[in-house]
Amino acid sequence: MTFFLKALGLADSVPGFPFTPVANDPGRTVYTSPQMCWTVRPGTQNDDAQVRVSIFTCSISTSATAGGGSGNRELIEQLAQNTMRRAKSLMIPGFLKCHGAAVYSDTVYIATEPCVSLRDVLETPELRRRYYGQTNEEYAASVAYGLDTVGGALAALQSNRLVHGNVHCGSIFVSAVSGFWRLFGLEFISAIDDVASGNPGCLFESARRAGMIVGYRCPPELGSSSCGDVRRGDSVVAVDAWGVACLVYEAMGVTAEEAANGRLNSLVHSLGAAELRNVCRQSLPKSLHESCRNLTSPNPRMRKSIAAFSESCEFVKSSTFVRYMKALSELLLMDLSQQVRLVESLVGPVEKFPLRACLCFVLQRLGELVRAAAKAGGSSGATGVSIGPVVEPVLKIAERTAAGEEFDKYVTPVLVQLYQSNDVLLRYKLLVGAEVYGAKVSPAVLNNAIWPLYVKGFAYSAPSVREYSARALVHLAPHMSEGILGDQVPRALGQLQRDADGTLRANATIALNLISEHITPLSQRAIVMLTYCRPMLRDAFEPSRVAALRSLHGALECLSPKQLAESVLPAISSLTVDPTSAESRTAALSLLKASLARLEAHHKQLPAQQVATAAGGPVAANGSAVGSLTSFPAPAAAPAGAASKGSGLLGGISIPSASTAAGAAPQHVDAASTPVLSGAPSPLRSTPVVTVASLAGSGGSGWSDDDDEGEAGENVGESKTNASSGNLLFSKASSPPTSTSRTLMASFSAGTKPASAAASSVASSSASPLSATCGAHGPASSFQGPASSPVSQPLLTLSNTSRVSSRTGINSRLVGGIGGAAHLSFSGGTNGAFASAPSGPMKLRKKGGLGAARLD
Structure with missing residues (x-):
């Protein structure tokens, strides 16, 4: 390495010169x-570093030898030191x-x-395109x-009574960073007075006599040996005016093809x-x-000065690029x-500017403007002027720049x-x-630098910022990390x-659907879609419900059959009869059909032994085997006028429904108004407390408020108590009910409710347009088990301790068997039908600042 540096004219350490050349780069000769x-x-x-x-290195001995002899060594040394x-x-x-x-x-x-010679740029097409565009x-x-x-640099030089020459x-x-022109070649710079007086020590005059100004670059007045015109004081600066004309011709008069073929070098000798x-x-x-x-x-006395050229040249004055570069310099x-x-x-x-x-x-200037505005006091300062327009030129430049x-x-x-x-x-x-x-933004910068700032947009007071914070995620999500995309987004x-x-x-729901395809693994995607789309099915805003339905439809591929059966179907069934939106009904039916097709395909793929095991029926809470659904006894004929038969979800099973002669179901049922079945021939098990919470429609999105946390906790406690009290007992009566006893029949057909005032199910009151049919904000009653017994068999008895609690803002939660049951089976020991309490819809609560959803 030492020999290499010495061969280039650089020792290991040059006194007073704290710079080191890049290794293994011979450089270029200019x-x-x-x-x-x-x-x-x-x-x-x-x-x-x-x-x-x-x-720049200039070996005086090497330059003198190349110049044609030792006679020029002293002049070359003077010129090199003058340049320094x-x-x-x-x-x-x-x-x-x-x-x-x-x-x-x-x-x-x-x-x-860092710089590159302009001549090299003009002669090299690659450098020409890099700095000056296509x-x-x-x-x-x-x-x-x-x-x-x-021109400005020469005018400033001449104002200091110096001539470049x-x-x-x-x-x-050319600046290697920006591509802007920079003036160098300082070896001839001399005082105007020295040139005019003919001072023997004037380097410009010495170089002229040595023949260092040749060809078309030598103005006519320097061609004579006397140079009388140059020594007339003000005519000295005309030498630089002639040089500017030479520069204009070399840059604009010689085409790129001619420059690449070496015409700039030949012109010195031919022109x-x-x-x-x-x-x-x-x-x-x-x-x-x-x-x-x-x-x-x-x-020379007729030539215009450099300053006059800069002010009057139409080529420079009419350039939009020049005007904006000057203005940005003073921004x-x-x-x-x-x-x-x-x-x-x-x-x-x-x-149209060079990239x-x-x-x-x-x-860089626009970035300085943003920093200055931030230091001045934020967004618009005391003047109330926003710096928002700075974004558009930045985006224009970003659009033209390739990633890398x-x-x-x-x-x-x-x-x-x-x-x-x-x-x-x-x-x-x-x-x-x-x-x-x-x-184009690198994933590391996006995840570590931009995302922590980006997420603040969801809390802006301006609705447009909150909306586009969701929309823009569609373009950023493919480049985010798995952790951010699966949790924080x-x-x-x-929120x-x-x-x-x-x-x-x-x-927000639509954006979640669009970015969900980038969430991995599929199990995480399924959890995200269920957690954040199911609550929106109860939204009072129709497009929000439709967006949730279509989002779930698009995520069917990642949902398991168990999730479809337990989470999706119960939540969407009520929307199939949405009375306020045909689009919602259409989307719900489409999702329902697709889900059932998935479940049917899954059923056909199960092994034969799994089908046989599934046909054996579930297991009761007490651990005893439960009879198969296909082993129900044939339904007995109901007495005339007692009840009407409705077709169930399973073919061939008749489902009793209460008479519709009575009026609508009451909106609130308490212990005082609940009838008690007396004189039952067979003993009944203790009936668990039935709690129904309704959503009084306020047009919300289905998310519970913070101030409901305490009461929601109480409901959760009640649910746990009810769950531990055992399954509901449907007692098989030995004889038809008497006129003095009033019973509440369990209805299991989808959408069927008892209408009798004495034996009616609890209906939640809601101002939502879907509250009457268990829509966006009400509980979705789903068929989870057949009830094929005749009228004289399973009857639901409500004790005096039964109560119904109704609260506004809480998702309806069904903890009894009213309106539907999770499973229905007949036990051989007691001849009773057991209905386990359903898990209920998702309970949504605020947690932290963004809000989280969980299943209670």
Whole structure:
């Protein structure tokens, strides 16, 4: 390594030069003037490897040998040292920034910002496309801004009574980061007074005499040995005006194909100063004709100054890109209203700007604006002006940038800054445009940096922000981690499902359905869909119910037959008769048919022995075997007028129903009004307390309120007490009931309720449009066991301790056998029918800040 560095002109350690070149990179050789040879290599700072630099090295002995003899060694050494001195001292915008310089062992070292020679960019199609885009418009905009930058640097130099004297494409370098032009080639810089007075120590004059200004780059006044016109004071600056004309021709007059074929090198020897004016008129755009004609006048006193060129050149003045680059450079000096107007007007033009400039300059300025607004006091500060329009140009640039290193380096940090802002309009626009950047942000940044900020959008007071927080998840979910997608995302959407706005609740359910396909494993997806879609079946808002039905339909593939039978079918059956929505009924019937088809297919796939075991019937609570459902005795004929027969879910089974002569069922039943069956011929078991909670419809989403936690706990305690008290006993009467005894018959047909005032089931009162039919907010009565006994067999006796509790805001919970039972079987020992208490619908409660659902 030591030999390699010494061969390149770099020792292991250069005193006063804390920079090291990148290993195994020979660099590129550039000529800023015919005999000034520099080798440019990438390097880093010794103290901080993150600081990237370009290291210029000039071996004086090597350059003198290449120049044609030892006679030029002293001049080359003076020019190299002049370059080092000027690079360190000239802090003018538009010049190549110098980080450090030193002279050691016959070699000059200069460390500058990372750069590439403009000549290399023009001659290399790949570099040309990288920095200046694919289209001619982007390239012309880049050249216009480059000419404006170089013109401003030369004007500032001349204001300090200095002349550059070496302006051409070889002395211009391109920033490796932004692609902007930077002026270098400082070896000829001299004081205007020294040039005008003919001072023998003037380096510009020495270089001219040494023949270092050749071809069309040498203005006519320098062709004569006397140079009398140059020594007339004000005409000295005309040399730089001629150099700008040469630069314009090299950048715009030579096509990309010609530059790639080496025409820039051949022009130096084939094109003379007298011909430059004509070729400019023939090859340059019309917007440059007038300016170049003023710059290439043979008389130096007739040439326009550099400052006049920058102000009057139509090619530069008419460039939208130049105007916006200048305005963005002064962005933080404007007041907030001016900043917002500038950003709003940037949305359209930014699509035609060179992408490199957008990434490295425009985005950085917009990010600085967001940080400044955050420090000023949040979203809109005291002026009430939102910085939301800053999002649109960012999204335009993000749309043009491919996913990868450049997107992660330039676009992603700005997106994180935008999510950190509390500006409501900014967050809204950022969520609306999530499709643009959702697939390009790296998963690590999305999960660790953006998601903790993103989830705050569900708590915004603006409904539009809450809504699009759910919608944007559709584009971000495929790139989220399994832990966030399976837990935190559903909890956030569950919070939105409790929103007062029905539209937001429906959209939250739809969003959950769309992202559920990315939740793994399938068992977790099934839990999520059941936990967060079932409650919405009781929502008073019709689109919310329909969204829940269709979401469950889309998740059938991940639901097990047990989940379909125990969780889905009981919850959707009541929606098949939804009196308020035909779309809800259609969706419910479609889901019901698909679920039954799944269950039928599952039944056919079961082995024969499992079918036989299932046909043997369930096991009773006391551990004794229970008879098969197919072994029911044939139903006896009911007395005329006593009861009407209804068809059950199972074919061939008749289900008794109460007479419909009586009025509607009472909305509340207590112990005082409940009849007691007296004179029963056979002893009855103690009847458990029957508790029915109803949902008084307030148009909610089915989520219980926080203030109901205490009473809900009491209901849970009652449920546990009832469950431990044993199964309900349906006593088989030896004779038909007498006129003095009143009984409550158990009805098991779907949707059938006793209508008699004396023996009626409990009906929950609700203001919801579906409360009368157990809709969105009421309990879904489902058929879970056949009741084929005649009228004289199973009768339900309610004791005086039976009661019905009704509370608003709590999901209906059925803890008796009223309106349906989980299983019905006949025990051989007691001839009684046992109905176990159903598990009931899902109980939803708030937990924490996002709300969680659990099965009680």
